[in-house]
Amino acid sequence: MRAVKYVCLVAASAVVLVPLVAIVLTSLRTSREMADQSPLAAPADWFNLHNYVVAFTDGHMLRALGNTAFILFFSVLGTVVIGSMTAYAVDRFRFRFRRVVLAGFLVAALVPGVTTQVATYQIVNGLGAVDTRWAPILLYLGTDIVSITIFLQFVRSIPVALDEAARLDGAGSFTIYRRIILPLLRPAIATVVIIKGVAVYNDFYVPFLYLPDDSLGTISTSLFRFKGPYGAHWEVISAGAALVIIPSLLVFLALQRFIYSGLSAGATK
């Protein structure tokens, strides 16, 4: 029974790792080695970074990193501000149509973004945002119901007595939000930053549709377009793919525990 367990674990790990190892090995080969070697053979020179240099420069990876960083920064910042404000307003105030507003966010969670893209495109186009980096930012902000739910859960767990004490001391609602609620929301903010960050860094659909201009390529779309000119040169394409995977790996190794707990917190809603 225990042996079966380890056989399964090792087999599954091999299934995960073999395709990735093949890419890394290939990325270290010269184009001559490509012709006569099996995909899993070792490269002659383990430090042959030539393909990485080609992928980095010809794939415009620096520009792509810049574009992705810009979109990532504003999307994540905006998601935190908008999600926390919505949660604060809905949980701490009693007002007319409060339930309607809540239902509005809840029902929106049922509409998958991919289904409405045809019409959304016309709206973004009408706003003149297509082919600007604000288009993906607006879309990431406008459709993030998950983060609102995460914030709502956390705000609910903050005792109302704290607000009331501050209010007696003369604090206005914004002071309460900024000085009491936001600092106490730190764990929720970490969760949202991680979930949103991963989603934005890896998204392909939105930048592909809304940023057709080459100079606005993100990590995803730049890598996608890079394949065209290097169609058959797998050693260079592999290096490009490896380049894009490396930041994810580093972030994962550094933040492992937070990523696991963040995802669990996000999923139970």
Place this chain on the structure above:
Amino acid sequence: MRPRWFTPWLYLLAPLALLVTFTYLPVLDMIGYSFTDWDGLSPTSDVVGLHNYTDLFTRPELFQVFTVSLFYLAGSAVQIAAALYFATVLSFRTRLRTLFKGILFFPYLINGVAVGFVFLYFFQPGGTLDTVLHQVGVGPRLWLGDPDLVNPSLAAVSVWRFMGLNMVLFIGAIQSIPPDLHEASALDGANRWQQFRHIIAPAIRPIIALSAILAISGSLSVFEIPFIMTGGANNSETFVIQTVKLAFTFDKTGLASAAAVVLLLIVLAVTWVQRRLFPDERVELT
């Protein structure tokens, strides 16, 4: 200082504006477009009634994308079963537990385009998979070129990519079970399978139900991986690839909108059925 009536609305101004502009307005527009022959560009369009809908359901080449979803649905079933197994195993004492968990989860964090390229190389004729299978005497296959093999191959990539996410979510749920329950059942002589069957499975039922529902809507809205890897060639075209092509390549916005409305209705119906079957596991918002 009591808050005035409009105070909450100040906080809700931006969120509600975004919600209406990017969710509700598109849904309404889309329903409107679906009854026209609009091409997405010209200032005029004609109302064609239900023509787009009858087109969708009577032209087999448009309808065939639904059968492709079935492959991804089958993949999801495999994915959830594997995730349940590994989550259970990794929730108990196992050597190198953190390492295994990390390896199995990592694909979820990889960029979709990179995943596409990794597997394009993996499935190449004479590529990694053929090389590995050659060791056990299986000959080379056209994994992406054979219309019978392409969808199972692509669905397998989905399983590879998302199994770890499901597993981590299940592990999170299993860890919230009080540990004395396991100890008590172990004292009573329950084996691992009995523990899974009578303690773990009932305790994490809500998250399994949630995964199932996400699997169904996910199977209907597959786009990235097949688009990057095959561009929808050889029978691998999914609903969203078709919709994107209709709308942005062939300028058939009306027909694409009708397709999107049908997809939305299916997803809503599935969600509704799930809410009826598991009424106590509703997402709590209020």
